[in-house]
Amino acid sequence: MTPSLEPISELKLEGITKRFPGVLACDGISLQVRRxxxxxxxxxxxxxKTTLMNIIMGLYRPDSGTIHVNGEEVHFHSPGDAYARGIxxxxxxxxxxxxxxVAENLALGLKELHHFMNLDIKGAAKRIREVSERYxxxxxxxxxxxxxxxxEQQRVELVKTLCLGARLLILDEPTSALTPQETDDLIVRLQxxxxxxxIIFISHKLNEVKALSDRVSILRHGAVVFNGxxxxxxxxxxxxxxxxHDVVLPRNEGSGIQGEPLLSVQNLCVRxxxxxxxxxxxxxxxxxxxxxxxxxxxxxxxxxxxxxxxxLRPVESGQIxxxxxxxxxxxxxxxxxxxxxxxxxxxxxxxxxxxxxxxxNLILKDFAEPRFSKMAFLRKKEIDSNAEVLKERFxxxxxxTSTATGSLSGGNIQKVILAREISRxxxxxxxxxxxxxxxxxxxxxxxxxLLARRREGIGILLISEELEEVMNLSDRIxxxxxxxxLKVLPAVEATRERLxxxxxxxxxxxxxxxxxxxxxxxxAHE
Amino acid sequence: xxxxxxxxxxxIILAVTLIAALLVALVLFSIGASPLATYKxxxxxxxxxxxxxxxxxxxxxxxMLVALGIAISxxxxxxxxxxxxxxxxxxxxxxxxxxxxxxxxxxxLLPAALMAGALAGAVWGGIAxxxxxxxxxxxILSTVMLNYIAAQVYTFLLRGPMLDPNELExxxxxxxxxxxxxxxxLDTLVPGTRIxxxxxxxxxxxxxxxxxxxxTTLGYRMRTAGAGAKAxxxxxxxxxxxxxxxxxxxxxxxxxxxxxxxSGVHHRAIEGISSGYGFAGIVVALFGALHPGGIxxxxxxxxxxxxxxxxxQRSASVPANMVxxxxxxxxxxxxxxxxxxxxxxxxxxxxxxxxxFSSSARKAGKGVQS
Numbered sequence: 001m002t003p004s005l006e007p008i009s010e011l012k013l014e015g016i017t018k019r020f021p022g023v024l025a026c027d028g029i030s031l032q033v034r035r036x037x038x039x040x041x042x043x044x045x046x047x048x049k050t051t052l053m054n055i056i057m058g059l060y061r062p063d064s065g066t067i068h069v070n071g072e073e074v075h076f077h078s079p080g081d082a083y084a085r086g087i088x089x090x091x092x093x094x095x096x097x098x099x100x101x102v103a104e105n106l107a108l109g110l111k112e113l114h115h116f117m118n119l120d121i122k123g124a125a126k127r128i129r130e131v132s133e134r135y136x137x138x139x140x141x142x143x144x145x146x147x148x149x150x151x152e153q154q155r156v157e158l159v160k161t162l163c164l165g166a167r168l169l170i171l172d173e174p175t176s177a178l179t180p181q182e183t184d185d186l187i188v189r190l191q192x193x194x195x196x197x198x199i200i201f202i203s204h205k206l207n208e209v210k211a212l213s214d215r216v217s218i219l220r221h222g223a224v225v226f227n228g229x230x231x232x233x234x235x236x237x238x239x240x241x242x243x244x245h246d247v248v249l250p251r252n253e254g255s256g257i258q259g260e261p262l263l264s265v266q267n268l269c270v271r272x273x274x275x276x277x278x279x280x281x282x283x284x285x286x287x288x289x290x291x292x293x294x295x296x297x298x299x300x301x302x303x304x305x306x307x308x309x310x311x312l313r314p315v316e317s318g319q320i321x322x323x324x325x326x327x328x329x330x331x332x333x334x335x336x337x338x339x340x341x342x343x344x345x346x347x348x349x350x351x352x353x354x355x356x357x358x359x360x361n362l363i364l365k366d367f368a369e370p371r372f373s374k375m376a377f378l379r380k381k382e383i384d385s386n387a388e389v390l391k392e393r394f395x396x397x398x399x400x401t402s403t404a405t406g407s408l409s410g411g412n413i414q415k416v417i418l419a420r421e422i423s424r425x426x427x428x429x430x431x432x433x434x435x436x437x438x439x440x441x442x443x444x445x446x447x448x449x450l451l452a453r454r455r456e457g458i459g460i461l462l463i464s465e466e467l468e469e470v471m472n473l474s475d476r477i478x479x480x481x482x483x484x485x486l487k488v489l490p491a492v493e494a495t496r497e498r499l500x501x502x503x504x505x506x507x508x509x510x511x512x513x514x515x516x517x518x519x520x521x522x523x524a525h526e
Numbered sequence: 527x528x529x530x531x532x533x534x535x536x537x538i539i540l541a542v543t544l545i546a547a548l549l550v551a552l553v554l555f556s557i558g559a560s561p562l563a564t565y566k567x568x569x570x571x572x573x574x575x576x577x578x579x580x581x582x583x584x585x586x587x588x589x590m591l592v593a594l595g596i597a598i599s600x601x602x603x604x605x606x607x608x609x610x611x612x613x614x615x616x617x618x619x620x621x622x623x624x625x626x627x628x629x630x631x632x633x634x635l636l637p638a639a640l641m642a643g644a645l646a647g648a649v650w651g652g653i654a655x656x657x658x659x660x661x662x663x664x665x666i667l668s669t670v671m672l673n674y675i676a677a678q679v680y681t682f683l684l685r686g687p688m689l690d691p692n693e694l695e696x697x698x699x700x701x702x703x704x705x706x707x708x709x710x711x712l713d714t715l716v717p718g719t720r721i722x723x724x725x726x727x728x729x730x731x732x733x734x735x736x737x738x739x740x741x742t743t744l745g746y747r748m749r750t751a752g753a754g755a756k757a758x759x760x761x762x763x764x765x766x767x768x769x770x771x772x773x774x775x776x777x778x779x780x781x782x783x784x785x786x787x788x789s790g791v792h793h794r795a796i797e798g799i800s801s802g803y804g805f806a807g808i809v810v811a812l813f814g815a816l817h818p819g820g821i822x823x824x825x826x827x828x829x830x831x832x833x834x835x836x837x838x839q840r841s842a843s844v845p846a847n848m849v850x851x852x853x854x855x856x857x858x859x860x861x862x863x864x865x866x867x868x869x870x871x872x873x874x875x876x877x878x879x880x881x882x883f884s885s886s887a888r889k890a891g892k893g894v895q896s
Contacts, residue, residue, distance in 0.1 A: 059871055061878050312759060333762035344760060353754035364750070364761040373743045380741075 008086035008167045008198065009035045009070055011056075016065035018051055025051040026062070027222040033168070038190070038199045040209040040230065042242055043219030044439030045409040049202050052219070053170050057082045057089050088166025090157045092173045092437075096145045103128060103141040106160050124163075131162045135193050150298075151182030155189075168198040175208055176437055179297045180467055180500050187212050204439060206235035206242075218242050243441045250447050251472045252291060252454070252491065259288025262459040263428050268318035268328075270301075270308045277316070278304040280483040286428060286459045291450065293474030293491070294463040297503050298433075301483040302463045303345055306432045309461075310342045311335040323427065336365055341426030343417055345433050345463075347410065351417040354406025358398050359387030361405045362420050386423075394419040395445060411442025418449055428459040435469060447473060467496050481505045542863040546855045553851055559844045567841055568834030568849075578833065580719035584791060586829035588613070588783040588800075590728040592807030593825055594735045595651075595779025597816040601739060602772030603752030603765075608654055608669025609780040610804025611676030612647035616781025618683055619646030620788050621703050621795040624710035632709040639710050640785045647781015648774045650676060655773025659766035665773070673804070684797060703795040712790035722790035728825075731779070732818040739818075748772055780804060802850075806832075809853045812860050828853075 011033050018026040026048045033039040043049050054060045056067065058076030067074050069085050076082045079089070096105050103124040107113050110127075113120040125141035132139045137155045145153060154174060161169060171190075175183040190199060190212055203209055209216055210230060218226040218241045226241045239247040263286040272278035278301045286292050296302055307313035309320060311332040320327040327335050344350040352361045363372050363383055372382050387401035396415045398408055405416055414434065421429060431450065435443040450473060454460055464470050470477055474491040479502040486502055551561035572578040592609045599606035620643030624635060654672060657663035684701040693700055712723040739745040750758040751768040758765050787799055810828050814820030835849035866872055 060874050310760065311762075331762065331764075332759060333764075336762050342760070346756070349754060350756045350760050353750055353757045355753045356750070360746075364757065367746050368743045376742050376744060378741055378743060378746060 007035070010068075011087065011168055011198065012068040012071075013052075013056070014066050014068070016052065016055060016062045016067075018048075018055060018060060018062050024222050026055070028065070029219070029222070029224055031217055031224070033198045033200055035167070035198050036195055037215065038194050038201055038213045040201045040203060040213035040216040041219065042203060042206070042209055042216060042238065044204075044242060044441060045411055045437075047219040047242075048222040049219055050172070051222075053089060053172060053200075053202070056087060056170065083164050083166060086165060086167040087170070088161035088164055088168070089170040090154075090161055090172065090174060092176055094153050094157055096153060096156060096160075098146040099144065101142055101144050102139055102148075102156050102159075105145060105156065106141075106163055109160070109164055127163050128159055131159050135159075135162060135189075135196075137189060137193075149182075150177045151179070151185065154178065154182070154186060167196075168200070170200045170202070172202045173204065173437070174201070175203065175205065177298070179465065179503065180496070181504065183208065204437075206238050209238065210235055220244060239440055243439070245441075247440050247444055249440075249444055249468075249472060250451055252451060252474060254475065254492070259290070259457060259459070261285050262288045262322070263461070264319075264321040265309075266319045266321070268305070268308065268320065269316040270304045270313055271316055272301075272304055278483050279308065281318070282480075282484055284478060284485055284488075286461050288427070288459045289454060289457045290475040291454050291460045291462055291473050293470035293477040294461060294480055295467065295470045295477055295499050295503055296463075296465065296480035298465055300480050302432065302480060304483075305480075306342070306345065306430055306463060309335075309340065309430055310344075339425075339427035341421040341424060341429040341458075343414075343421055343429070343431040343434050345436075347413050347417055348406070352405045352413055355404055357402045358391070358396065358405050358408075358416055359383050359401040361416055362387050362390055362401075362423075364420060366420075366424060390419040390423055393423075394449070409439075409442075411438045411446075414438055414442065414446060418446060422449065422453060426458060428461065429453065430461045430463070432463045433465070434462070435464075435466065467499055470494075470499070471496070479503055538863050538867060539860070542859040543856065546852070546859040549855050549859075550848070550852045554844065554848065557844070564838050564844050564848075567838045568831060571837040571841070572830050572833035576716075577719060580716055580721040582826060582829040582833050583725055584720050584722070584829075585832045586825040587722075587724045587728045587790070588787055588803045589807055589810045589828055590821060590825035591731060591783035591786065592780050592803050593811035593814060593821045594728075594731055594818060595776035595783075596807050596811035597814070597818065597821060598735060598739065598748070598779070599651075599772045599776035600811065600816050601752045602748040602768055603755060604655065604658060604665050604769050604772055604776075606651060606654070606669055606773060606776045606780075607666055607808070608651060608672050608676075608804070609776070609783075609807050610800055610802070611669070611673035612650045612777040612780035613784035613787075613800040613804050614676045614680040615650040616643035616647040616784030617788050617795050617799055618680060618688070619643050619781070620785035621688070621706065624706045624789065625704055628707040628709075630709070635707070635710050636712070636789065639706075639789055640782060643785025643788070644778040644782040647784065648778035651773040651775075651777020651780065652770060655770040655777075658773070659769045681797070684795060688795065690794070701797050705794045706789060710789050711793060712786065720791060722786075724786040724790040727786065729822065731782075732822050736818040744771075780807070783807075806853060809857055813856065 013029060013031045016026050016029045029048070029052060031039070041049055051060065055062050057079045058081050059079065067076070074085060082088070097108070103121050106128060107119055107121060107124045110124065113123050128139060128141040131137070137159050139152070139155050139159050145156065148156065158169070175186060178186060187208060201209070201213055213230045216226070216228060216230045216233070216238065217224055218238065220242065236247070265282060265284045268279050268282045269277055270279040282301065282305065294302065304313055308315050311327070311330050311334070315328040318328060322338055322340065325338060327338060348354060353364070363386065366372055367378065372379055372386070384401070390396065391398070391401055394415045396419065397412050405413060408416070434450070435446055438446070450460055450462070462470065462473055471491060471494055476488055477491050477494050477499065478488045479486045479499065481503065482505065486505070547565070554561040554564050572582050592613065596606055596609060620639040623642035624639040627635060627638070630638070650672060654665050654668040657668050658665045681701070684703060688703045690702055690704045693702065715721045715723065715725065739749060747763050748768050748771065750761065750763055751765040755765045783803060784800065788795060792799060806828060810824045811821055813827070814822070814824035831849050831852065835846040838844040838848070839846040
């Protein structure tokens with residue numbers, strides 16, 4: 001990697017336009033970012049943020065428009081060219097090899113460390129130490145990536161990008177996988193780093209934008225609709241500009257019909273992919289007509305819990321009582337028939353078949369029901385009309401119901417899944433991270449749908465790490481930590497701080513000592 | 527939008543076929559043959575008279591049947607490379623069945639022979655499916671290995687237990703079975719040619735496979751298992767079961783192809799009867815976009831190539847094996863085209879390069895004019 005010619009002091013985009021077949025992804029975008037400032041780039045999915053960043057990084061070439069670095073016009077043909085001028089990007093999904101150390105991961109991208117028959121790992125480690133000291137990003141160069149938490153991996157990505165010579169950082173939704181504490185920590189670190197660097201910060205989360213950025217640019221349908229100083233504008237104002245209408249995220253009004261116990265999980269033990277016990281005596285009760293929020297840092301057993309509820313992972317011991325039947329270790333088919341709906345975490349490949357059309361995905365669970373098939377033949381007319389009805393009702397935005405579902409935006413894919421799960425008329429619905437990475441408009445819609453189902457008497461288990469979401473929607477909140485429910489508290493008693501402390505596995509500050517008392521079933525099991 | 531996409535993909539596939547033809551032209555050139563003359567012979571020679579046309583169709587029948595089976599298995603997410611062995615098992619079983627009851631009426635004997643072939647192929651394919659479903663044995667390895675086993679069993683039977691007793695008496699020793707009773711023959715469609723009822727059978731099969739895959743709940747399950755195994759499990763579809771079903775069907779079609787070759791063309795089991803149909807069928811299926819509507823014309827096209835290759839051997843002294851080279855290059859091209867179509871960055875880079883290339887070419891052209 002050749003060091004940048006001179007430290008980058010200004011990046012200027014002028015009139016960037018990029019057309020794809022049938023889509024105008026970027027429409028005359030002009031932006032400017034200087035050393036010492038943080039520019040937040042916000043916009044809904046499909047607004048053109050990613051395309052724009054790919055243009056800056058040289059992955060795409062604009063149809064028209066110019067890019068200037070320090071006043072000099074540049075043409076990047078690959079990310080290498082961008083790095084050579086001091087521009088680097090941290091992707092939303094980390095680009096790290098898990099079974100290599102931090103230093104080895106850096107060495108992957110640094111050609112000058114590769115000598116004939118010899119790789120200068122020590123040199124890589126030294127550089128990492130220098131950078132991490134200078135920018136106060138503590139990182140151990142000898143640690144293996146798989147040993148690190150998501151927040152630490154995020155720091156590795158930052159250090160790596162800086163070691164590669166970048167002085168203008170593009171951060172693509174850097175907080176999407178972080179816990180609230182890690183997010184706060186990252187924002188503080190970025191604020192400190194900003195004095196020496198230029199940062200473009202891409203995010204959906206307007207409170208983070210507000211906390212971190214100096215200026216904000218809002219993209220909608222490929223064009224910049226707003227440029228301004230962050231300090232002068234409220235998040236709600238920015239949200240309205242981003243979506244084109246006022247956004248009011250709905251809240252649980254409380255005082256619903258607190259129904260009968262619907263789902264009762266007792267002493268559930270489940271093994272993870274590596275064979276260790278990930279759920280260790282988890283007990284939980286979901287009532288009809290309530291939203292039970294499950295808050296927790298991801299990786300504390302949420303995925304395995306949802307899998308076990310759906311019959312996709314064997315249960316070691318314990319019971320899942322649902323409508324008087326024990327569903328532990330039943331097949332997914334039996335569980336679906338029992339009336340369990342499931343919105344999975346992995347919406348791209350588990351919730352849908354990406355290459356199938358929208359209408360085919362809408363019958364994924366019901367294709368064999370008499371409504372959609374007769375004598376083993378599919379009833380095309382029924383399938384078509386079902387799709388048209390659901391498309392209207394759930395506001396699924398697709399060119400037609402024959403479009404491949406995988407080509408839709410995340411929000412619309414989630415609407416397809418939700419439409420299917422809700423229209424089946426389930427008794428209970430398990431929703432895992434239902435709005436992760438989804439823009440505000442779709443988020444608002446999904447929240448409204450969940451609350452409407454709650455009013456109809458469906459029991460909803462909402463697994464999420466977004467504290468806002470959990471607090472807005474839930475009647476009760478259960479905090480999961482290391483495979484056990486640490487505490488269940490009414491949503492009205494929950495605060496951001498209290499949940500954050502519980503999620504970190506610490507004793508509840510408001511009622512000391514009862515973190516232990518709340519898990520008698522699990523303790524008895526041991 | 528959707529239509530444009532189909533046209534775009536079609537244009538890419540066409541371009542890729544042309545590139546494949548160009549690459550093979552280089553090979554032809556390097557062995558001293560004229561590429562143009564060779565291609566002309568291959569593409570027009572077989573269709574110049576009625577006999578040529580029927581011979582093309584005779585070749586396309588087994589290709590079609592095998593490719594239909596391949597399409598079912600690929601669509602269901604299991605790659606069947608074992609059609610060659612499944613064909614041979616079908617040949618053995620149908621021959622044995624026909625020879626076992628020489629006095630049965632045609633209405634029983636012919637279907638029984640064809641069914642026996644399909645069943646034997648299904649069992650041979652089903653083994654690989656079962657191994658994959660129960661023990662996660664990679665199906666590419668198991669089907670290829672089963673090909674070797676089938677080939678040895680086939681040779682053993684033809685040279686041993688099933689060898690025509692006449693061959694021993696006359697002493698010529700050609701490894702082949704006894705001739706089938708005439709009642710086990712598929713009828714000829716055009717007198718004086720070899721084209722037989724198997725063609726009708728294959729076309730009907732194409733229709734049935736299309737209905738199976740896109741009109742029935744079974745087909746929906748199989749396609750879901752193939753296109754998204756994780757989503758299929760989530761929706762309560764037991765993916766492993768449909769892997770086995772798919773391999774039974776794929777093997778069944780290959781076995782049927784073997785039975786049809788015996789009862790329609792050769793009327794006995796002979797060595798080398800499958801002549802590579804099991805592998806060519808994969809190319810036919812991929813070239814036909816794993817869809818019966820594409821497989822039928824694709825099988826005819828490869829029938830032309832096979833017959834045309836024989837002709838070039840005679841007229842242009844180009845070895846018929848060149849068709850194998852062409853097949854290989856076409857597979858590589860199709861697979862590369864598919865990953866190209868899946869990679870927007872590569873497309874962007876290509877069109878950028880292409881744009882620069884064509885604009886500089888235009889400039890150069892203008893320069894010449896002025």
